[in-house]
Amino acid sequence: MTTVLDADRIFAAMADATRRDIVLRALDAREGVVELAAHYPMSFAAIQKHIAVLERAGLVTKERDGRRKVVRTNIDALRLARGLLDEYEALWRGRIDRMTDLIAYSKEIER
Amino acid sequence: MTTVLDADRIFAAMADATRRDIVLRALDAREGVVELAAHYPMSFAAIQKHIAVLERAGLVTKERDGRRKVVRTNIDALRLARGLLDEYEALWRGRIDRMTDLIAYSKEIER
């Protein structure tokens, strides 16, 4: 299973309410696939697919526990996405700062 | 044009490198659609579609400037996505804290 932690897959995986909810529940890492599937109004196989998408994105991992496989959220993948959004935020602030400087400079010139 | 700022659309829009790059460039709000399209190795219409996706997600807006329409990133949409990821992070930390408390409690009992 490829889990290279790329932004495309992570954002795509997070673009679905069911999958975001699975990520939330899997923060506790207590439920297997059957338990998780029970929360949603769709087939077991559908949830399996959603989990597979999350797994390929590196957002969750599965650990064997007896006859079950417990799904656990990988917080690092979430942090990668957050880090990217932080960069945009930082660049945005930088832009504002430059504009402020520019205005200050214009006023300087006007005097 | 519907621009309800929902997480599904925002994450889906961010799940493409070309669109993320457009969001970056549009932080400066200096380029029109033609100028933006010039940066990428695909047709003008393809970039128009990407911008439409970003627009539907509320990630960018267009403002008329003479015969052009300048594309500008809407930082609030980015913040919404970041806020969601922050929540996951917070819940994750809460979980760790609860585990730590539990361990502390067990040790208390043992004495």
Place this chain on the structure above:
DNA sequence: GTCACATACAACCATATGGTTGTATCTATG
């Protein structure tokens, strides 16, 4: 070893997405 439970996966269908080309509309300028 057999049975039941948990998981995996293939085949199929409908719809969405990402690209193309072509045509139409809007706006500024001579």
Place this chain on the structure above:
DNA sequence: CATAGATACAACCATATGGTTGTATGTGAC
């Protein structure tokens, strides 16, 4: 108003996505 530039949008195609049902595999309990 004629023309050129900037944008919009429809039609089309290939592939991806999200769901279904059905079948197969793996693991623990008896």
